[in-house]
């Protein structure tokens with residue numbers, strides 16, 4: 513029987529990892545478990561073109577390699593995992609055994625305590641079906657639409673709803689939009705753009721209570737304001753989709769804990785990628801964290817597939833410089849690195865530079881795509897990775913400034929390819945905690961030395 517790799521999650525990270533498995537020559541069975549009824553789609557458009565109606569659901573579908581040759585199980589969420597048995601269970605009680613697994617279950621929209629979530633006029637936005645329901649509610653109602661939350665998704669939603677000509681209130685707990693993620697200057701410009709476009713902005717406020725009425729929902733704020741909305745969208749963040757992993761023995765506090773090579777800590781032949789993966793990025797002090805950006809799901813998905821096939825002993829550390837973008841009122845904000853780590857800001861050729869421990873750790877620009885491209889190599893240079901030795905467990909504490917790795921003399925080029933996101937090739941060390949390689953032989957398509965699940969280098 514041929515080997516089987518199960519990909520859990522039919523989103524961006526899942527499909528890009530499956531593609532990479534085939535590119536690497538894996539010719540066993542790929543089974544993709546998807547909790548959704550839709551084939552993989554482009555999530556960023558959900559708060560943009562799918563709300564305004566510029567795109568239809570078909571436009572949102574992701575293209576993927578035609579010869580993926582995968583078994584797609586739609587509407588088939590993984591319900592339970594036994595990593596020791598290498599088994600996963602799906603609805604109907606079916607047990608699916610795997611030789612390797614890629615976890616790419618993303619995140620779920622976070623619930624908001626006290627909000628009348630059961631009311632059909634109250635929505636969250638994570639899935640294509642969520643976006644369809646929000647658009648339908650907006651089109652079939654009149655009056656105010658209230659968006660709760662001033663992060664990327666909340667701001668993009670407010671912009672899209674204004675684009676539809678509807679009255680919008682953006683209700684935000686923090687004093688500024690985008691929560692300081694993009695720096696004060698750009699955050700201020702985005703805030704001004706919302707006001708200029710007629711968004712009714714309430715910042716620095718909490719919600720005291722909700723009153724459901726036939727004509728709308730009353731939202732009573734801590735500063736005494738009351739908004740009466742015909743449609744409400746809660747955009748208050750997300751939490752990792754890990755419920756199905758309860759009882760598996762894995763560390764699922766804030767996502768699936770991985771080592772620096774995407775391998776899940778405490779399990780064999782198991783990797784994770786995308787929004788759900790929490791791993792120590794050795795480029796940025798090795799503290800474990802998740803990254804919820806589109807490009808991280810692409811790069812992380814591909815890296816996870818590579819590292820699953822070569823096995824722990826030969827895996828490379830996954831050390832990307834994360835990149836993100838947001839679009840509002842025709843303005844494009846782009847960022848690279850981890851601005852959130854910054855304790856200070858500085859001007860970097862017209863971009864906002866974020867500094868931590870004397871190093872540039874992030875850049876953000878407004879309408880500056882060229883500058884982002886030219887300045888990103890500086891992030892690679894100042895945050896160079898010294899070694900590819902995998903880190904297997906969470907470091908006790910973040911290294912102090914004096915312990916931070918020294919800058920390598922050679923600049924690293926930020927090619928948006930997954931291999932470029934790996935550390936430079938230093939021979940990997942072998943940890944006693946690693947599993948012995950699987951002994952199965954694999955057939956190969958293109959890279960015969962890298963086509964076995966979980967094991968060392970295959971014989972040619």
Ligand SMILES: Cc1cc2nc3c(=O)[nH]c(=O)nc-3n(C[C@H](O)[C@H](O)[C@H](O)COP(=O)(O)OP(=O)(O)OC[C@H]3O[C@@H](n4cnc5c(N)ncnc54)[C@H](O)[C@@H]3O)c2cc1C
Pocket residue numbers: 520521522523524525526545546547548554555556557558559588589590591616617618619637638639665753756785786787788803804805806807809835836837838839
């Ligand atoms: C509205 C919106 C706008 C965004 N805009 C931007 C943007 O402008 N720029 C940017 O950089 N990023 C943006 N993002 C973030 C980006 O889309 C995500 O980082 C990316 O989709 C993550 O990919 P993923 O594969 O990790 O997770 P997902 O794309 O969420 O895929 C995970 C899949 O796994 C499924 N799943 C969950 N549990 C199970 C289970 N037990 N069994 C089987 N399947 C399961 C989910 O239903 C989902 O289909 C946006 C996200 C949203 C929601």
